[in-house]
Amino acid sequence: MTHSRKKKGPAGAEGAPAGREVAAGDRVHFFDTTLRDGEQAAGVNLNAEEKLQIAIQLAKMRVDVIEAGFPAASPGDFNCVQLIAREVRTATVCGLARTREGDIRAAAQALAKAENPRIHVFLATSPIHMEHKLRMSESEVLDQVRAGVMLARSLSPEVEFSAEDASRSDPAFVIRVFKLAIEAGATILNIPDTVGYALPEEFYGFCKGIIEGVAAPKGVIFSVHAHNDLGLATANSLAAVRAGVRQVEGTINGMGERGGNSAIEEVVMALRTRSDFYGLSTNLDTTRLYPVSRLIAKISGVMVPPNKPVVGANAFAHEAGIHQHGVMAKRETYEIMRAEDVGSTPAVMVLGKHSGRHAFRDRLEYLGYNLDDTQVSRAFEIFKKLCDEKKEATDGDIEAIVSDQIFSVSPEFSYEFREYSMQVGGGNTTCTVTLDRNGEANTDAATGNGPVEAAYAAIKRIIRIHPRLENFKIFATSERSNALGEAQVILSLDGIRAQGSGASTDIIKASIRAYVNAVNRLYSTAAARKLSLPSYDANAPSPGGKGKA
Numbered sequence: 001m002t003h004s005r006k007k008k009g010p011a012g013a014e015g016a017p018a019g020r021e022v023a024a025g026d027r028v029h030f031f032d033t034t035l036r037d038g039e040q041a042a043g044v045n046l047n048a049e050e051k052l053q054i055a056i057q058l059a060k061m062r063v064d065v066i067e068a069g070f071p072a073a074s075p076g077d078f079n080c081v082q083l084i085a086r087e088v089r090t091a092t093v094c095g096l097a098r099t100r101e102g103d104i105r106a107a108a109q110a111l112a113k114a115e116n117p118r119i120h121v122f123l124a125t126s127p128i129h130m131e132h133k134l135r136m137s138e139s140e141v142l143d144q145v146r147a148g149v150m151l152a153r154s155l156s157p158e159v160e161f162s163a164e165d166a167s168r169s170d171p172a173f174v175i176r177v178f179k180l181a182i183e184a185g186a187t188i189l190n191i192p193d194t195v196g197y198a199l200p201e202e203f204y205g206f207c208k209g210i211i212e213g214v215a216a217p218k219g220v221i222f223s224v225h226a227h228n229d230l231g232l233a234t235a236n237s238l239a240a241v242r243a244g245v246r247q248v249e250g251t252i253n254g255m256g257e258r259g260g261n262s263a264i265e266e267v268v269m270a271l272r273t274r275s276d277f278y279g280l281s282t283n284l285d286t287t288r289l290y291p292v293s294r295l296i297a298k299i300s301g302v303m304v305p306p307n308k309p310v311v312g313a314n315a316f317a318h319e320a321g322i323h324q325h326g327v328m329a330k331r332e333t334y335e336i337m338r339a340e341d342v343g344s345t346p347a348v349m350v351l352g353k354h355s356g357r358h359a360f361r362d363r364l365e366y367l368g369y370n371l372d373d374t375q376v377s378r379a380f381e382i383f384k385k386l387c388d389e390k391k392e393a394t395d396g397d398i399e400a401i402v403s404d405q406i407f408s409v410s411p412e413f414s415y416e417f418r419e420y421s422m423q424v425g426g427g428n429t430t431c432t433v434t435l436d437r438n439g440e441a442n443t444d445a446a447t448g449n450g451p452v453e454a455a456y457a458a459i460k461r462i463i464r465i466h467p468r469l470e471n472f473k474i475f476a477t478s479e480r481s482n483a484l485g486e487a488q489v490i491l492s493l494d495g496i497r498a499q500g501s502g503a504s505t506d507i508i509k510a511s512i513r514a515y516v517n518a519v520n521r522l523y524s525t526a527a528a529r530k531l532s533l534p535s536y537d538a539n540a541p542s543p544g545g546k547g548k549a
Contacts, residue, residue, distance in 0.1 A: 027281045028241060028271060029064040030264055031223065031249040034296060035080070036067040036096055037261055038251035041302060043471065043490050045499055045521070048080050050299045055084045056370045057295055059091045061288040063264075064247075067120060070096040071110040072103040076525075078110050085114035092158070094118040099148030108155035119152040121186075122162035125169040125177055138173060145177055146184050153185025160188035162225065167193040171206060175213040182214070188221050188247060189214070193236055196229025196259060200239040207243035223247035226262040228254060233262035238270055241278065252289075252296050253304055253311065265289045265310040265342065273337055288368075290344035294395075295368035298402075301488050301499050310342055353387035360398075367395060369402055386484070389505050397484045401503060414520040415442075415463065417502075417513050422451055433458040433512065452511045459512070463519055464535040467491035474507055487514035491522060493533055498522045 035051050038044070046054075051068070058066050068084040069077040085093045093114045095107035099121055111117035123134075123144055130136050136144070145161065152159045161181040163174050178189045191207055198206065211222050224240035224247070226233040237248050254263035268284050293311035297304045306313040316339040331338070360380050364371060371379065382401050386393055418434040418441060431454035432445040444461040448454030452472075460466055471490040476483040485507035490499045498521035502513025526533050 025246065026279065027246070027283065029221065029247040030268065030282060030284055031065040031067065031094070031225075031247050032058050032063040032251065032264060033067040033225075033249055033261065034058070034251040034255060035084070036069050037257070038255035038296075038300075039069075040257040041255050041260070041300075042257065043497070043499060044255070044300050044302060045497060045525070046299065047521070047524070048076070048083055051080045052083055052087060053370060054292075054296055054299065055088050055093075057288070057292045057368050058252075059088045060285070061292055062283045062285045063091055064283060065092040065094050065118060067094040067096060067249075069110075072097060072100075072106040078106060081107075081110040082113070085111045085117065089115045092116040092118050094120050094160070096120045096122070097148075097152065099123045099144045101148075101151060104148060104152050104155065108152075111156065116158070117156050118158040118160055118188075119156040120160045120162065120190075121148050121152050122164050122190075122192075123148065124164040125174055126165035127170070128168065129165050142177065142180055145180055149181050149184035149186050158188070159186045160190060160223065161186040162190035162192055162223075164192055165194040166191045166210075167198040167203065167206065168195070171209050171213070174210055178210065178214045178216075182216055182220060187219060188223055189216070190223040190225055190247075190249065191240065191245065192225035192249075193227055193233075194225075196227035196233060198226070198232070198236050199230075200232060200235040203236045204239040204243045207240045207245055211244045221246050223249055224262075225249040227256065228259040228261060228263075231259070233260070234266040234270065237262040237267050238278075241267075241271070241280065253293050253302065253308070255296065255300065255302055263309070265293060269310050269337055269342065272341070286341055287343040289342040291366060291368040301501065310337070311344065315339075315342075316344060352393065353384060355387075363395070363398060364402070367398065367402075371402070386505070397503075401484075414523065415516050417509075417516045420455060420458075420509065420512060422454070422508065424451075429454045431455040431458050433462065435459070435462050435516065451508050455508060455512050456515055459515055459519070465493060465519075465522075465533045466536055467493040467519065467522060470497065472511075474511060485510045487511040489514045489518050491515070491518040493522055494526075494531070496522055496525050496531070496533075498525060 035054060039046055055066050055068060066088060068081040071078040071081045081095045093111060093116065095111050097103035097107040097119055104119060104121065107119045123141060124130060125141065130141060149159055149161055163169060163177055166174055181189060191210060193203065222245045224237050224245045226236040241248065248267050250262035250264040250267060252264055254260040268282055268286060271278050271280055271282060272286060290311050293304060304312055309315060316335065357380050360383060361376050379401055383393060383398065386397060416436040418436050420431060420433045423430045428447045429451050430445055430447050431451060432443065433455055434441055434443040442462045444458050446454055446457035446461055448457050469489060470492050474485055474487040476485060484503045484505055486501060486503045487510040488499065488501045490497060498518045500514045500518025500521060502510045502517055504510040504513065522533060
């Protein structure tokens with residue numbers, strides 16, 4: 001397929017320079033690790049249903065590989081990888097493993113039902129990691145790589161090997177390791193900038209030297225995995241691509257631990273927008289970038305900054321008069337990408353109380369949700385009740401409904417919020433809260449310096465546990481005066497952290513729902529780990545002091 005520089009190909013298929021044929025080696029594969037490395041971001045804790053929803057949308061966006069998790073890390077991670085491997089059939093589903101036998105066998109078992117499985121084995125190669133973390137010599141590392149990759153290859157048709165902290169490693173040693181990995185059966189070799197240390201021009205030379213030094217046989221693909229500690233993850237990924245790397249690993253919204261990972265939306269749009277320079281294609285459907293970005297932000301609780309490239313709310317916004325005039329005259333004066341190409345221009349459709357179920361389902365699908373009939377019916381019922389309170393619902397309102405009511409954890413032991421009442425006087429606020437558990441109403445009251453503190457103190461008297469409130473946020477789902485208020489909390493107890501969200505036109509009710517949602521997640525996580533949360537006497541003084549949330 002040939003593309004000219006002036007005429008773009010279909011959405012998601014970036015063109016090469018005029019007259020140049022796009023060969024097989026000219027396609028860049030995208031390896032999405034949002035569900036593994038992205039979930040390692042502080043405060044993020046996704047359950048299996050949420051991970052599956054994200055994986056389904058990533059597959060629809062046509063990412064080549066979905067790294068679903070680290071199966072040996074926990075039973076929950078194992079179950080999530082197993083679920084995604086069973087349900088996602090179009091993309092390669094990958095599980096991470098150290099070179100340890102137990103990790104590799106766990107990954108193989110979790111991926112047993114995958115249509116296209118891949119085991120991703122890693123081991124550090126930098127002097128600082130080998131000496132202080134691994135406490136291994138170079139020869140011991142080589143032995144581990146050989147044994148680990150050979151075992152993985154015996155259990156999976158496709159194996160990727162990563163040289164952790166490669167950018168701070170001796171290039172000659174990385175070349176030895178990669179050659180050995182190829183001999184042992186790996187066909188994807190990953191060059192990670194694990195701590196975001198590399199500089200683009202330096203990293204270009206490093207990757208080019210590794211690729212030339214390995215001189216891999218046909219069929220072996222080199223990959224890059226960049227972190228954003230110095231804000232250079234996208235630049236380093238693109239430098240690696242220029243050096244010959246043909247798989248880019250990253251996350252949606254750049255989500256990840258510390259400064260985050262390379263943002264897939266930035267890399268793919270750089271390749272597409274500057275196809276005249278790179279001359280490379282991808283398989284990604286870029287029109288799904290914005291909806292998938294919004295979905296992941298909503299589920300993870302990690303909001304996208306408005307000035308975030310490609311998917312931020314202001315990415316295609318123009319306020320300055322000169323810019324507005326230029327864009328009205330010709331969009332290209334100030335826009336190097338079209339909003340439509342990343343899916344950020346929604347269809348003009350106002351949803352209100354006269355809207356039907358079909359229009360509501362279409363809007364859910366546009367927003368990136370893949371719900372079954374029962375879930376759609378439940379969300380639609382809540383939506384109709386909301387429309388009785390306000391004239392029309394925004395996309396933010398609908399997303400809040402789904403996040404609050406559909407993705408909330410509902411194990412048999414969970415609590416469900418029923419009602420509350422508030423009394424203010426004498427400098428204190430008294431809140432009475434009723435929660436349902438297994439069909440039984442539980443009511444209690446407590447005082448606090450304000451309504452939220454009092455409500456949370458009452459909830460703790462009902463649930464008989466005393467989690468620590470790590471974070472509390474509340475914001476409007478739109479700029480309108482009748483917008484839903486959405487609350488987000490993070491609770492911790494005995495080493496378990498859980499996030500929760502709740503939405504309502506009543507911000508106190510939203511705050512209560514968020515807290516209850518997080519409590520249910522604490523119980524769910526504890527049950528998965530076969531732990532018991534410590535309880536206390538509701539009539540005794542709270543461990544944190546009276547009324548403290």
